[in-house]
Amino acid sequence: MQYEQPDKPADLTPVPDWTRPPVPEYRQNRFGLRTVFIPLVFILLHLVVASIVATLYLIVLLFLATTTGNQDIINAFADPTKITQIMSQHYPIITVLYSLFLIPLYSLYLF
Structure with a gap:
């Protein structure tokens, strides 16, 4: 059994525009201040809450x-190096505690 190719046009005519999908039109929005301000507020909130919970x-x-x-x-508590060591050992617990507030x-905010 041999495969038969369908008839091809002799001249390779370009595809008409009506067969192409339409190009989506995107609205040109201005760059809003909220785009930068809201994430910065959440980053600062995250840092403040983490510091408060650690303290x-x-x-x-x-x-x-x-x-x-x-x-x-x-x-x-008299040695800053030992305080840092205690903080690093207890970091997972501190992370869970401030996540219980932030999540x-x-x-x-999302809903």
């Missing part, structure tokens, strides 16, 4: 250390 977490950690008598944590807030 509150350290205050609660210090309070728990003084009530339980944990001298290692109390002594660590509903972001969801309210």
Whole structure:
């Protein structure tokens, strides 16, 4: 069985315009100030809330250390390097805590 090609026109005529899909027309919007302002507000809100939660977490950690008598944590607050180490060890917990506040807030904005 042999494949037969359909008849081709002898001259290769260009395709008429009516067979092409129409080019979509996009509205030319101005660049709005909200395009930049709203994401910057959310970035600043994210940083502020993360800092507040980290500070509150350290205050609660210090309070728990003084009530339980944990001298290692109390002594660590005298050294900035140890405070940074404590923050890096507890970063996943701090992230979850401030996400519990920010995710509903972001969801309210989106809906």
